[in-house]
Amino acid sequence: MTEIRLFDSHLHLSDQAFAEDRGAVLQRARDAGVAELVTIASDPADARRAIDLASASRGVWATAGLHPHEAAAFSIDLLAELEDLAALPEVVAIGETGLDYHYDNSPREEQRQAFRSQLQLAERTDLPAVVHSRAADEETAALISEFSGRVRGVLHCFSGGNELLTAGLDAGWFVSFSGIVTFKRFDGAEAVRRVPADRLLIETDSPYLSPVPRRGRRNEPSNLIHTCRRVAEIRGEQPETTAEITRDNAIIFYNLHT
Ligand SMILES: [Zn+2]
Ligand SMILES: [Zn+2]
Known part of the structure; x- marks a missing residue:
């Protein structure tokens, strides 16, 4: 084999969920074949923690961004802080940003402003954007199309509809699938099949969204194999193939020198 x-x-x-055993989590990930990962920031303070982790561990990279849940904290000063962080060598993308109209943890107008400003930041820094979109297909699609040709990005943890997928693919974006693909109620198999082999990514979104058979527990990167197997099954390919193309794609997407 x-x-x-x-x-x-x-x-x-x-995340705080890994405070007690982060080293062991990384070791289990490596033992499970997950030698490389990008740890995604939710706000500037979190980006600093992510950057520290990236500089301390081989095969770990970081992002700088403001999650839509935190968009109420957005300001010009915060954006300037993200821009400073984005210049550090450990930072390989802007995000996660986007729109979450399911939880509405921040007012929608502020989510839109923070999202647009981070897409502009991605354009200025020439870094890809990591985008979270939930129950906001139409507006996310409109912004992606507006920035088409100016910003590269990924629709992370994709669970949207056909129009959003089309807007992303038309703009040359990547699409990433999480442990949701292993859930019984998952109804996005067609989307998994529609993403071309050179745009496909997989993720755990740990500590959230543990895949079956680990559902309900804290998620960690060593669980990525379950998502890989399910994506492979849906696409009708070998898990080794899915692993190889998604790894190659991640290196290209984040422009890594491994
Ligand atoms: Zn997200
Ligand atoms: Zn996330």
């Missing part, structure tokens, strides 16, 4: 190598394109390693 060939040894499987996986790239977790999106997780929150800086």
